[in-house]
Amino acid sequence: MTTEPFTGILTAVVTPLTGDASAVDAAGVKRQAEHIISGGIHGLVPGGSTGEFTTLTLDERKQANELYVEAAAGRVPVVAGTGALSTGETVELSVHAEKAGAAAVMIVPPFYDAPDFEELLAHYGAVSDAVDIPIMYYNIPSATGVQLTPEQLARLARETAVTSYKDTGGDFAWFSAVKELHAQDITALNGWDTLTFAALASGAQAGVWGTAGVIPRLCAELYEALGVRGDLHAGRELWSRIFPICRFLESHNYACGIKTGVELVGVSAGPTRRPVQPLAPEHRRELRTLLEAAGVETVDDAAATA
Template sequence: MSAPQFTGILAAAVTPLTADGSAIDATGVQRQVDHIISGGIHGLVPGGSTGEFTTLTSNERKQVTELYVEAAAGRAPVVAGTAALSTAETVELSVHAEKAGACAVMIVPPFYDAPSFEELLAYFGTVSEAVGIPIMYYNIPSASGVQLTPEQLAQLARETAVTSYKDTGGDFAWLSAVQQQHAQDITTLNGWDTLTFAALASGAKAGVWGTAGVIPRLCAGLYDALAVRADLHAARELWAKIFPICRFLESHNYACGIKTGLDLVGVSAGPTRRPVLPLAPEYREELRTLLTAAGVETVDAAVAA
């Protein structure tokens, strides 16, 4: 299989919803994609945690994939989140994503009843047989209950269509072990916001980053300074602006924080789905203050709506 070599920053994209949260907002998807790509971001990853995939129906998830591929219109690769609790549904969503034009799929292991490594090999093996596009393994042990060793992750890549992994584990030593010892088997993409600087500095080729949907120019600038130009001074200056925003987002419900940020920068994506509630007013204003300190222009709520 010809695997895409992901480089740069891929935005973990939200699922825009109508004002009452009852339906997907197609216009909102186009708004997000234009904002992200015009800001210099290199790819899109809808249908993941930031996209609230656990709150969507199977048909809504297919709709989100189709809308993001259509809105991207070949300007940036789209990696569709297709994880589900059953192998059959994961296959169905993955086959659909390939037909819709996604260049790869991102899959987190089935959660709630965490599979054994043997079951995981079978799960990803079945998906691999059903599609002709690569799989990005979504490593998020806190949500999936699955903690692979670096050696197991490399084995998974050798035996299935997994070619890369998004690491949202927060264990930098683990990420480094995979990166240093198993780069020939699997490509590392950072997925833990506050470790972005460290991961890129250590050689990670790409990152999947929800914050990039809110402040794309700053995030793309960090990648350029750190990973392309190796300008440590410029990268540190950018990171000093970005890090407080990342830290804030990691301290709240992430999708809600991202959607609040989108409201504040004038590209609203609607509410999060219940049971997640809106950020309290004081936290919303705290985020506004952080964005302003980073040099990002914000708007009034009435304008954002």
């Protein structure tokens, strides 16, 4: 297996949809990729929660992953989300992602039956046998009902092709235990927006961050300040502008918030799929205000929906 540690900020990207939400919008994928990569971000992660993967068909998931690999054109790595309810479908998506050119796959545990640890070992082991690219474990216990101990996560990495994990658990003590005690087995990537400053300041080498799809330049600057230069003063100044946006997004349906954000900055990705509804007008105005307070230029609503 070929593997190279991820560094920097990898954006958890949206799945752009046509205006009636009936299909993946290929032009929209290119628009998102250019906005993000030109903003200095270090990787793309399609097919996760931000990408509304649970609302997509199997073919749409494959299409979105292919389109993002194509749009990245080798400039940054693409980590394709391939988690599914069954091992068979997870393997199918992962094999397809590898053939499409993904640098790695991100796999969430099956999120209905809450498999036990031995079942997880078999599940991730089956994918490991089927592909020759690394696996990023997607830790999001609020959605999966699966909460591993730090020791179990390290064992999972030792016995399968899992080399890193995205932590969307929100428990910084748990994240720190994995990062500090099990770094020889697995690389810890922050995936909880409002903990980004703390994670980077504590030495995490990478993060998967949906907000970077809206404000890529500010997010890249935060990583440069904390992760590269170790400049806490500059990092704190940037974080004071970024944090209110992160807090807002964590207070609403996340995919909808990100899609509203990219629309407000002029790179519309279409609607979310139902049952998720658009942000209420007052929340949309609040997000615009937060973006502008952070120094981000927004477009008017007529231009945003054009």
